Amino acid sequence: MGYVFIRYVKQDKAIAEQISEQLRLAGVEVWRGAQAIQAGEDWGDAIQRAISQADAMILIVSRHSVQSSLIQNEVKIAIEHQIVVLPVTIDFIKTMPTILYGMNWIDYRKNQEKGISVLLEHIPPSARSTHPVEAKAEQSRGYVFISYAQEDTDFVLLLREFLRERGYSYWDYQDSERDYHSQLFLELEDVIREAAATLSVLSPAWKQSMWTPREYLFSEQVQTPVFLLRAKDMEPTLLIAGVPYIDFVENQQHGFQKLEAELQRKGLL
Structure with a gap:
């Protein structure tokens, strides 16, 4: 059927x-x-x-x-x-x-x-069938939007696995896919609005990207919960000065434990 x-x-x-x-x-x-x-x-x-x-x-x-x-x-x-x-x-x-x-x-x-x-x-x-269809349980909690630069793909692969184990799907775009003609730009806004949260992967490449800082700002504007994840050492940037982040540089395992705790605190787990 x-x-x-x-x-x-x-x-x-x-x-x-x-x-x-x-x-x-x-x-x-x-x-x-x-x-x-x-x-x-x-x-x-x-x-x-x-x-x-x-x-x-x-x-x-x-x-x-x-x-x-x-x-x-x-x-x-x-x-x-x-x-x-x-x-x-x-x-x-x-x-x-x-x-x-x-x-x-x-x-x-x-x-x-x-x-x-x-x-x-x-x-x-x-x-259609002549009989009621069997009810199905939900397979995921929805999706999380991952905002990152292509140079940080290795970390994002670990992040996707973390999300899978916590019941989330994901939605992301690499820099190479960000051809921001007006239609895709508007679609991305809807993707962020519908997301359970935005995970911003911080690194030097994130800072240099034309789009990841904008994705962070837009998430804040539409009140999608944002979690800043410091995946690599980077110079300070005014955009997120004073904003708390989760550090994965010093101890990656501890970083994922902190992320889990923060998701729970926000009621997302």
């Missing part, structure tokens, strides 16, 4: 879970990030694969998600793979993205029972 991919932003998680549960009981296999993406897996790659192989894409449209460049790009991926996109409205929206024009909109605002009924009518038979 196939599946439907459901896309939403974290502010709409409760409603997305409610809709997913109703579909599950109606015999629909629903692909939802935390239930499907394994801890330690690249979250961005997993999302793109899941969309390209889905039988349909359900898009939760709200005032929080309607302007997301990342979501609009994922809708483009679905369209390119000729996958039916089903926008489900949960808010009153004044202006819709042009990419959603002409699609079959499903209204979930006034009559939720009717909304689910209409949604089921549009889901391909290949993703």
Whole structure:
């Protein structure tokens, strides 16, 4: 049996879970990030694969998600793979993205029972069963955004393993992938907003990078928890002067122990 991919932003998680549960009981296999993406897996790659192989894409449209460049790009991926996109409205929206024009909109605002009924009518038979689908436990806690320069890849590999063991997936870009045309720039903002936390890997290369300091500043601005990880000796920099960091230079094992303690303190473990 196939599946439907459901896309939403974290502010709409409760409603997305409610809709997913109703579909599950109606015999629909629903692909939802935390239930499907394994801890330690690249979250961005997993999302793109899941969309390209889905039988349909359900898009939760709200005032929080309607302007997301990342979501609009994922809708483009679905369209390119000729996958039916089903926008489900949960808010009153004044202006819709042009990419959603002409699609079959499903209204979930006034009559939720009717909304689910209409949604089921549009889901391909290949993703439906005559019996409820077995409930699935979450495979990860979500993802952490790793901000680093390419020169620090060796440390990041250790960091990814640490995250896997603590139940997190990751999302990151190397310097070589940061072709910051306007679209990708906006997508990255959405990635950071949706992340459980940002881990900034400090090093001389981090200081010289055009983008890692900006990723740190933006994370602070949108109130995504930021953890500064000193992976290599570096000269002082005004940007983070006086900001606490976790030191991995003197004792790497102790650094990971401190990071675990800080994640627990923030309620992320």
